[in-house]
Structures are given as C-alpha cells and as structure tokens.
Amino acid sequence: MECDDLSTENQLKITVEGIDFPKDEEKRDAVIKEISETIQRTVEEQKTSEPNRITVSEGHQFAHLPAECPRCGEEPHISHLTMMSEDKSIANAKFECRHCSYTGSAKYRLVDVETNKYNSKKGREEYRSIVADGDVKPQYQPY
Numbered sequence: 001m002e003c004d005d006l007s008t009e010n011q012l013k014i015t016v017e018g019i020d021f022p023k024d025e026e027k028r029d030a031v032i033k034e035i036s037e038t039i040q041r042t043v044e045e046q047k048t049s050e051p052n053r054i055t056v057s058e059g060h061q062f063a064h065l066p067a068e069c070p071r072c073g074e075e076p077h078i079s080h081l082t083m084m085s086e087d088k089s090i091a092n093a094k095f096e097c098r099h100c101s102y103t104g105s106a107k108y109r110l111v112d113v114e115t116n117k118y119n120s121k122k123g124r125e126e127y128r129s130i131v132a133d134g135d136v137k138p139q140y141q142p143y
C-alpha cells in the first residue's frame with residue numbers, strides 16, 4: 001500500500017493518550033495490528049474510499065521535511081536566522097535556492113534536546129533524549 005497523495009486533507013491523525021501497551025513486544029504488536037485493521041475496516045465500511053496506507057505507531061511523532069530544495073532538489077541556502085523574541089524555541093530563517101532561485105521562509109522549532117551525559121540526572125553514559133526521558137512533553141498542533 002503506497003501513498004502517492006500527500007495532501008494532508010486526505011489524511012487522518014488519531015492521538016490516543018494514556019494507553020498502556022503490553023510490555024511484551026509480540027502482544028504490543030498484536031494490539032497495534034488490531035487497531036490498524038479496525039481503522040481499515042471502518043474506513044472501508046464507510047465506502048468513501050479505500051485507504052492507501054495506514055500507519056499505527058506508538059510514542060511521539062515528529063514531522064520533518066527533506067533538507068533539499070522543494071523545487072529542484074539541490075542544497076538550499078539558509079540566511080537571516082533570527083530567534084523569535086517571545087518564544088525562544090522558534091527561529092525564523094530565509095530560504096534561498098541558488099540553483100533555481102526558489103525562495104521561502106523557514107520556521108525552525110525545537111522538537112527535542114539531548115541531555116549531556118556529564119549533566120544527566122539519570123547518570124547514563126550516553127546522550128539521552130529529553131522527550132524519551134519524559135522530561136518534556138511535546139505539543140502537536142494541526143495547521
């Protein structure tokens with residue numbers, strides 16, 4: 001099932017909070033598969049369309065875009081990087097492609113930070129994600 005239509009108006013996002021998945025990986029996968037099949041069956045029963053792709057995954061999801069120019073695929077040039085004064089987790093930048101003259105503005109938002117292993121509260125000998133450690137809860141907003 002490949003998804004060629006990337007327009008978000010044809011996508012459905014469901015967020016379920018406070019769910020305790022089974023610790024056993026096999027049982028957890030079975031629950032996720034059942035959720036996926038239930039959604040597939042429900043959408044098909046509505047006879048509106050056949051879904052191209054259903055992805056069910058646990059944990060935090062971060063949206064990301066490719067680093068290349070959206071028009072020509074070459075490496076873009078980022079300039080005029082400025083921090084937002086009211087929200088320090090957001091930076092604005094100008095996006096210019098020197099290959100095809102595509103221009104745009106980019107908004108960079110901090111989505112996760114890593115704990116320095118020397119300052120880690122948990123004393124781990126590795127870099128850890130603040131989100132994975134549960135110290136920061138990401139927020140997701142629709143367009």
Ligand SMILES: [Zn+2]
Pocket residue numbers: 069070071072073074097098099100101102
């Ligand atoms: Zn370009």
